[in-house]
Amino acid sequence: MSKTFASYLNSVRTKNVNRTIFSHVNINSIFNNFELLADAVTGSLDALLISETKTDANFTNAQFHLEVFTPPYRLDKKMIGGGTFLYIRKEIPSKEVKNITVGIKGFIVEINIRKKK
Secondary structure: OOHHHHHHHHHHHHHOOOOOOEEEEEOOOHHHHHHHHHHHHOOOOOEEEEEOOOOOOOOOHHHHOOOOEOOOEEEOOOOOOOOEEEEEEOOOOEEEEEEEOOOOOEEEEEEOEOOEO
16 A cells, blocks of 8 residues: 555545445555555545455454444455455444355445445
């Protein structure tokens, strides 16, 4: 992440004030890149999906706290690869509906935007 990425996100937010903004980032280890990510996304996004977090149960949500977001919905894997976080802005009601671990791994999250699911 760079200042250019943060500037781009801010310009997207400014041009889309009344719209919901989602983003995906393939971070290749959230532990090594968290500070840059936190600086770039704060105040710009409504939801953030992060892949390749390379986290497992030894990492706590407190280590990856982003002020304007709920604790991440997580699908941890081994530190050598994989892992997914989903952050949702605190003002947007959301809940994990199901964690899928048969065949493929993933999670389903219900998000209520403008009183719609």
